[in-house]
Amino acid sequence: MLKGFLPSQHVKSIFEITPQSLKEKGIKAIITDLDNTLVEWDRPAATPKLIKWIDGMRNEGILVTIVSNNNEQRVKSFSDPLKIPFIFRAKKPMGNAFRKAIKAMGTQKSETVVIGDQLLTDIFGGNRNGFHTILVVPVAQSDGFFTKFNRKIERRILSSFRKKGMLNWEDPK
Numbered sequence: 001m002l003k004g005f006l007p008s009q010h011v012k013s014i015f016e017i018t019p020q021s022l023k024e025k026g027i028k029a030i031i032t033d034l035d036n037t038l039v040e041w042d043r044p045a046a047t048p049k050l051i052k053w054i055d056g057m058r059n060e061g062i063l064v065t066i067v068s069n070n071n072e073q074r075v076k077s078f079s080d081p082l083k084i085p086f087i088f089r090a091k092k093p094m095g096n097a098f099r100k101a102i103k104a105m106g107t108q109k110s111e112t113v114v115i116g117d118q119l120l121t122d123i124f125g126g127n128r129n130g131f132h133t134i135l136v137v138p139v140a141q142s143d144g145f146f147t148k149f150n151r152k153i154e155r156r157i158l159s160s161f162r163k164k165g166m167l168n169w170e171d172p173k
């Protein structure tokens with residue numbers, strides 16, 4: 001029953017994800033969460049390291065779309081300077097925004113990875129809609145108001161995975 005929450009892969013940060021590692025899996029495009037995946041939820045703009053990571057992906061022909069449940073102001077003001085397409089109020093784990101993103105990028109689900117820091121929205125949503133999924137450790141220890149509720153449930157699922165040996169990383173909290 002918890003299987004829908006198990007990511008295809010898990011990493012400590014997005015910086016562990018390289019164009020080469022994606023290409024080896026036949027991945028051509030990234031759908032990524034914003035808050036606590038790319039930067040801290042309360043950091044308004046990308047860091048130089050993140051800009052370099054995104055440029056590295058683009059230089060290797062990997063397409064990137066930001067799909068966030070946050071509001072237009074937050075997602076637009078973050079994405080526009082990077083010239084990255086974005087979808088705000090995505091209602092993850094619902095699949096509509098993911099489908100819209102791959103349609104715009106012209107890729108198949110099997111060629112697209114969903115990256116995020118939350119099991120209940122990013123990973124569950126990606127899995128149930130047929131994408132490869134990568135869970136990252138949240139960039140910040142703190143969360144926005146609504147995320148705090150999800151984290152409680154998430155901690156239980158993560159601890160169950162760890163007990164079964166399905167995930168082997170330190171508790172992100």
Ligand SMILES: [Mg+2]
Nearest residue numbers: 033035036117
């Ligand atoms: Mg997030």
